[in-house]
Amino acid sequence: MNETNYSDLFDNLLPAFGETLEMCGIALLLAVLLGVPLGVLSYITAQRSICQNKLVNLVVGFFINVVMSTPFVILLVLLLPFTRFVVGTSIGPEAASVPLGIVAIAFYARLVEGNLHAVDKGVIEASLAMGATWFRIVTNVLLPGAFSGMIRGLTVLAVTLVGYSAMAGIVGGGGVGDLAIRFGYYRYQTDVMLITVLLLIALVQVIQTIGEKASRKVQK
């Protein structure tokens, strides 16, 4: 076992923490910006829903399923050309954010869709009876009704992303998880692994607590 240079470790730990937050933050942002519309699209185009469209529903569902069923490590590599096209480089935390973001979008779209299904169908019927358009139903009934659940979903997503981001090391993404693998695992520095894992646990706890508080606060 190698001697651990603690000052060296902390010099590495801080930027790694920043990288984790950066990667997960970008992915979360993408999930909210694109995953929500995608989830809504999947819900409203389903059979007997308010804006039925078989083709769109099929395409959206296929995209989500493909992304969710491909192992993240494989996705990371498969998406390299796309990543290079989008951010101009295929290494570093920005590059890792692309596949992470894609997974986040698909994952969150499914979670959002599930929350939309939990909204009372009777209220949707009442809105239709009043002559509401699908867009008004989405903005006035569905999204507000699913909001609390969507925040809880975002918490689940954030925690999952922290886990996924550990694999970002493959494309030089860095982050705390990567640190744990490189120092703790490959170099047999068990103490480093322990510290980084504790840090990750703390991060997850903080995310979970904030998420639950927020979700409860918006519940009517």
Next chain:
Amino acid sequence: MIKFDNVSVSFSNKKGQLVNAVKNVSFDIEDGEILGIVGTSGAGKSTLLRTVNQLQLPTGGKTVVNGVDVGGLSGGDLARFRHSIGMIFQQFNLVSTKTVAQNVAFAMEIAGRSRDEINRRVPELLDLVGLADRADVYPNTLSGGQKQRVGIARAVANNPKILLCDEATSALDPETTNDVLRLLKEINAKFGITIVLITHEFDVVKKICQRVAVMDKGELVEIGDVFDVFSKPQHDFTKTLLSHTFDLDVPERLTLDDAKPLVKIIYNGEKAEDAIVANVVRNYGVDVNILHGKIEYINDKPFGILIVQLIGTKDNLDNSLDYLSKNTYRTEVLNERN
């Protein structure tokens, strides 16, 4: 006027079987009337009601509202058409994330009313349904009756010509049901809104409807003035539906005593207020033993059922039965006489 013209609705259920929910139903609903559609659950009344605002498309025939074939509407035309039809539901279906006032305002926003108009009208509507003081609370803090009042305020917000009520009182206790029915009656009288009400309880129909349509297994089996249908049901299904009102149970030992005729007297209208039973006692010298009875008031017209035992000589009994059958709505002898 709403016209159901040979309306049929069939769809495949979750198991893939074809269900004929509504079969060739034809009848008209006049402007300004309160019409009830009764039937057991699964009779197709809810499905039929939903063809009025195209929540359900007929698969055969058509539903015509004020000359417009509802099934032919789509897009903006359908939306505008729906603004002129209010609807209330068994489970109220209020938006839980909006306050009472916002729920009512929502209907007006959908119809494209101006902010000014909404701000002016919402308090009026809440006043109408007696919830002015609950404007800013969320629906989950309201009782069932209050929720339905919000539903009613929302449904009439855009001055609709028609109000559809889908089992609107079925989730409410009897007292609250009466309050809500009174409110509906008031709205009908005040604004002349046509009300179509579906229910599985004949009691509800009796309280506010002028006419009633009876449905069974997707078919219209009977339609007419509530008083007529109630007092003279034509169809077996209607009779079954009404049986709890008509079957006044008397102990079996009384029906077995065939020397003393057990008579069910049904009387209605003006005659219900005459002293018919007293006349029998006075004029024919028979004793009348009252065993059971009740009087219902339908649209303010009395409708009574009385079960009596007559005691007297054969001639006197025959004469009194003759008098009764001539002067009452219907007289039935419940036990076999020899």
